[in-house]
Amino acid sequence: MAAPNIIEFQGAGFTYPSGREAFSGIDLAIEKGGAFALIGSNGAGKTTLLKHINGLLYPSHGRVLFDGKEVNKKTAPGVRDRVGFVFQNPDDQLFLPTVAQDVAFGPMNHGLDRAEVEKRVKRALEVVDMEGYEGVHPGKLSGGEKKRVCIAGVLALEPEVLVFDEPTGGLDPRGTRDTIRFINKLREERGITVVIASHDVNVIPLLVERVAVLHKGRLLFDGSVRDAFGDRGLLSKASMVPPDVTRLALEMGCCPGKGLPLTMNEALRYFQKGG
Amino acid sequence: MHELFLEIQQVASGNSPMHRLDAGTKLLSILILILFAVFTKDLFSLVLLEIFLLMLMAASHLPPRYVGKRLLFVLPFGGFLALFQPFIREGSIIWSFYGLSATYEGTFFGALLLLRMLVCISAVLFLSSTTRQEDLYHALERFKVPPIFISLLDMMLRHIGLCFESLHRALTAQKARGFRWRKNRAGYRFVLKSAGNTLGTLFVRSMERGERIYESMLARGYKLGTSYSFEPRRRANAGDACLLLSSVFIVVFLAFQDRLWYGIGLV
Ligand SMILES: Nc1ncnc2c1ncn2[C@@H]1O[C@H](COP(=O)(O)OP(=O)(O)O)[C@@H](O)[C@H]1O
Ligand SMILES: [Mg+2]
Numbered sequence: 001m002a003a004p005n006i007i008e009f010q011g012a013g014f015t016y017p018s019g020r021e022a023f024s025g026i027d028l029a030i031e032k033g034g035a036f037a038l039i040g041s042n043g044a045g046k047t048t049l050l051k052h053i054n055g056l057l058y059p060s061h062g063r064v065l066f067d068g069k070e071v072n073k074k075t076a077p078g079v080r081d082r083v084g085f086v087f088q089n090p091d092d093q094l095f096l097p098t099v100a101q102d103v104a105f106g107p108m109n110h111g112l113d114r115a116e117v118e119k120r121v122k123r124a125l126e127v128v129d130m131e132g133y134e135g136v137h138p139g140k141l142s143g144g145e146k147k148r149v150c151i152a153g154v155l156a157l158e159p160e161v162l163v164f165d166e167p168t169g170g171l172d173p174r175g176t177r178d179t180i181r182f183i184n185k186l187r188e189e190r191g192i193t194v195v196i197a198s199h200d201v202n203v204i205p206l207l208v209e210r211v212a213v214l215h216k217g218r219l220l221f222d223g224s225v226r227d228a229f230g231d232r233g234l235l236s237k238a239s240m241v242p243p244d245v246t247r248l249a250l251e252m253g254c255c256p257g258k259g260l261p262l263t264m265n266e267a268l269r270y271f272q273k274g275g
Numbered sequence: 276m277h278e279l280f281l282e283i284q285q286v287a288s289g290n291s292p293m294h295r296l297d298a299g300t301k302l303l304s305i306l307i308l309i310l311f312a313v314f315t316k317d318l319f320s321l322v323l324l325e326i327f328l329l330m331l332m333a334a335s336h337l338p339p340r341y342v343g344k345r346l347l348f349v350l351p352f353g354g355f356l357a358l359f360q361p362f363i364r365e366g367s368i369i370w371s372f373y374g375l376s377a378t379y380e381g382t383f384f385g386a387l388l389l390l391r392m393l394v395c396i397s398a399v400l401f402l403s404s405t406t407r408q409e410d411l412y413h414a415l416e417r418f419k420v421p422p423i424f425i426s427l428l429d430m431m432l433r434h435i436g437l438c439f440e441s442l443h444r445a446l447t448a449q450k451a452r453g454f455r456w457r458k459n460r461a462g463y464r465f466v467l468k469s470a471g472n473t474l475g476t477l478f479v480r481s482m483e484r485g486e487r488i489y490e491s492m493l494a495r496g497y498k499l500g501t502s503y504s505f506e507p508r509r510r511a512n513a514g515d516a517c518l519l520l521s522s523v524f525i526v527v528f529l530a531f532q533d534r535l536w537y538g539i540g541l542v
Contacts, residue, residue: 056490077498085494092487095433097284097407106495157495 004068005029006161006193007053011062013217014048022048023217026062030195032160035187037196037204037225040214041239046197047088047165049214053195054083054163081110084154088165090138090146099125099141099149100134106157117156124152128182144175151182161193162186168203180206202243205229205262213238230260280439286337286404292514293335293405299414300515301406304522305398311526312394318383320529321390327525328397331518335405345400346393353392360385408432422499433488438481445473 013024023045030036038046051057052064055076064071066079087093096102100121107117125131128148133141138149147167154162167183168176180203186192198204204211204225211228213221215238221228228234229242232250241247245267246260254260254270261267287294293301312324332342361370366380402411408429415425449469459466 051490054494056493077496080494080496083494085491087487087491087494089487092484093491095488095492097288101409105492105497109496109498154495 003031003033005065006032006067007195008065009049009052009059009062010065012052012059012064013061014045014052014057015060016048021217023214024061026219028212028219028222030193033187033191033193034210035194035196035208037198037208037211038214039198039201039204039211039228039238039240041199043216044199044214044238045217046199046214050085050163050165050195050197053161054080054085056085081157082159083161083163084157084159085163086147086150086154086165086167088169090143090150093150093153094138094146097137098134099130099136099138102138102149103153103156106153110157120156120158121152124156125149127155127186128152129178142175144171144178147171147175147179148182151179155186159192161195163195163197165197166200167196167198167207168200169198176203183207199240201229201240202245205243213240215239226258226260226262229262230257280436282341283403284408286341287407289336289405291334291336291405293331293401293518295514296405296518297414297511297515298406298410299417300511300519301402302411302414302418304518305402307522307526308398309395311529312391312398315529316387317529317533318386318390320532321387321394323529324394324525325390325397328394328401331401332397332404335401337404341404342400346396349389349392349396353389357385357389360388426499430485434481434485437484437488438477441480441484442473442477445477449473 007028007030009026009028012026013021015021015024026049038049040046048057052059052071053066055071055073058064058072066075066083069075071079094102096105103121103124104117107120112120121134122131125133128151130145130148130152133145133149138146141149162183164183167179171179183194183196184207187194194207196204196207209225210223211221211225212219213228213234220238221231221234229246232242235242242250243262245264246262249261249267249270259270261270308324308328312321315321329342361377361381362375364378364381364384366378368376369379369382370377412425412429415428416422453460454469456466
C-alpha cells in the first residue's frame, strides 16, 4: 500500500493582491516520508507555492490539504507546528542576538519549559555540527553556517515535514555539500518528509527522486527526476537545462532512460563502463 | 546612525554590576527618577539627579565617549527650544538687546527644560545601555503590560535596526560607484534626487524584509504573547533592592531638601 499523502494541492491557484497570478490549476500530492522537489526557473512561482503548505498564504481558489485537513486560518497554527520551513535567505530567519536564542525561538513559541528548550537547542545544533556556537552572534557566521543555524532553528521544533526554499542558493561548494548531507541524514534517520523548491539542477538529483516542473505558474510535469531531466523538450519549455553531467552524457550520445546519469557518481560509473 | 544603534546593543550585553541587576528594578527606578524630574521646579535638584545618574553610568562601566555622544543629542532638539524661552516668556527683564529682551522667568524655564531633558535622556540611556532588550520585555511582561504593546515595541526596535542596516548597505554600494554627498560631480540636484530615491527604496525594502521576517516567525509558531527570554527568571537580590531604595531615597531627599536646609538653619 502506498504511503498516505501528507500534502495535497487540489486545483489550487493563487493571485497576489497586486493582481499578479503566481500559479493556478495545481494538482499535486506529496507522500509521507518522501522527498519531493519543485523545480523551475526564477519567477516560476515556487516560493509562493511553498508558502501555501504551512498557511503563510492561502489559495485564491482550490484547496490545500495537510494530513487530510484543509489549511486555513483556523488550522494554520497547528500545521505550522508540524512543518519546518527553511527560508531562502538566512538573514530573514536569524534575528535574535545569539545562535542559541534563535534556535530556541521556535520551541519557546511552543510553550515548552526551559529544560526541554535547552535540550532541543543542544540536539538541533548537534545535528548540523554547530555545537559550540551557542553564544555567537549570527551576523558573524559564514553563509553555510547561517544556513545550518536556520536548519537547526526549525529542527528544534521536531517537525514531520521540512520545507526548503532554495536550500543551496548562495552557498559555496562545501556549504552546498554539507546542506545536502544534512537534508539526506534527516530524511533517513528520522523519516522526515522533505519538500524542496530549487532551480539548482545539479543538486536536485542528490536530494530527491520525484520532481514537479513549474513554469509561469503552471505544472508542466510531475514524475521521476530521471524522466524530467531526460526530456530536453520539457526542460527547454520550462527555461531549464539538465544537470551538467547529464548534458555531457546526452551530448556524447547517451540515450534517455534508465541509464542516463544525473549525478557525478552516476556519470563516473557511466563513463568508466565506456559510455 | 547605524553604528550608534548597534553600539547600544553591544554595550547592553556587557557585564557590570549594573548590567546584572534585574531589568524590572531598573525600569521602576528610572521611572521614579523621570517622574520626579518632570514635576520638580528646582534646578539644583535636577543637577543632583543628573550627577546620580552619571554615577550609575560610571558604575556600569559605560565608555565616557559613548555617553557623551548621546547626551549631546539633547542640544539640537532641546537646546533650540530652551534657547528661545528667555525671549518669549513674560517677566522681569534682565537683559535687552535691540528691542529683544530676555526675562528672568524665561531663562529659568529654559534652563529647567534643558535639565529635565538631560535627566530623562540620561535615565533612559542608563536603562537601555545596561539592559538587554529581551530582559526588558520580560520585565514589562511581569508588570502586566499587554502583550500587544510589548510586541509592538519589539517589532519597532527590530525594524529600526533593519532600516539602518539596509540604509548602510545602500550607501556603501553607492559610495563604491563614486557617489559623494558633498561636491558631487553631477551637481546638487542629482544628490537630492538620489537621496530621495534611496529613501523611497529603503522604505519599500525594509517593509518587504520585515514581512519576510514576520513570515519566518509565524512559520516557527510565533503567536502574540509568547514569552520572550528563555533564560530563567532571577529572584530579586540585595543589589536590586539597593538601586530601588537609593532611587526612592534620592527623590524623597530632593523633594524635601529646601525644607531641610531651612530646618538646619543653612538658608
Ligand atoms: N509579494 C508579492 N507581490 C506580488 N507579486 C509577487 C510577490 N512575490 C512574488 N511575486 C510574483 O509572483 C511570481 C512568482 O514568484 P516566486 O514564487 O517568488 O517565484 P520563484 O520562487 O519560483 O522564483 C513572480 O512573477 C513574482 O514577481
Ligand atoms: Mg523563490
